[in-house]
Amino acid sequence: MCCPSATLTVWTSAWLAGSAASDDVLDALLAWGEAHEVVAADAESAVGLDLPLAGDFPASPVRLLAALRAKDAGGARLVLPVPGDVRGLGGGGQFAEAALKAGEAMLLPALGFGLVPDPIAEGLVRWSVYKVDVAAAQEHVGIADAEHGLTDAIRDSAGALQALDVAKDRPGVRAELSAWLRARPNLQWPSGTPGRSLRVLQRAEEIGAILALAHSDEPGGALSSSAAVLRADALRPLGNAVRIARYAAVNEAVRLLTEQADRPQ
Secondary structure (H helix, E strand, O other), X not given: OOOHHHHHHHHHHHHHOOOOOHXXXXXXXXXXXXXXXEEEOOHHHHHHHOOOEEOEOOEOHHXXXXXXXXXXXXXXXXXXXXXXXXXXXXXXXXXXXXXXXXXXEEEEOOOOEEEEEEEEEOOEEEEEEEEOOHHHXXXXXXXXXXHHHHHHHHHHHHHHHHHHOOOOOOOOHHHHHHHHHXXXXXXXXXXXXXXHHHXXXXXXXXXXXXXXXXXOOOOOOOXXXXXXXXXXXXXXXXXXXXXHHHHHHHHHHHHHHHHHHXXXX
């Protein structure tokens, strides 16, 4: 899982579907911070989910989960917006602004609320809850399309970098990639998570590591600032493909976990 919102989206959906315990959700969040708190960003969210407003003493994730259970929240959805691609945000407003700033959020379509994380201190993540225009937020990307798009972007980016002569190997790159991946949070998945989602996310994680190194302080073969700009332009479609693959894989996992719960036993 690529970010706190992905963790909360998958584990909350698994818990609501009956395939995980509430403690599993709380334990999964520890990968992103030792403590998490929840506040409502607006009065409608405060009343709808019985949460304190921002500025008051915050609630715990346990209180949020209890509210979601009481409201029959159904499955959650992940959004990973960037400028120029705000699919899933449901138009403008406070939620869209906060999610775009964070680059991530969890959406609760059945209830019309969205949650945005903010690491406000070392080891402390605050989740702000916003009212969302759900009717405008229903946008879907199929995992097959996202996977194919990732493959195409890898091919196209490799060709572009070769043409720019900025894709030269640098010493120790494999060790750097391994170190970057090891430094990522050690995340677990709920039982029953579909294998295809896991494979796509693993591939996206590995390519994300390559992109992180390509954008690091070392030039990576770029001999001038102009070459660095060209390299960034060549890699941008690949970065978008990685983001969309994560978006599609997480939401496909949630869909299948929720469907499993709905099947008669």
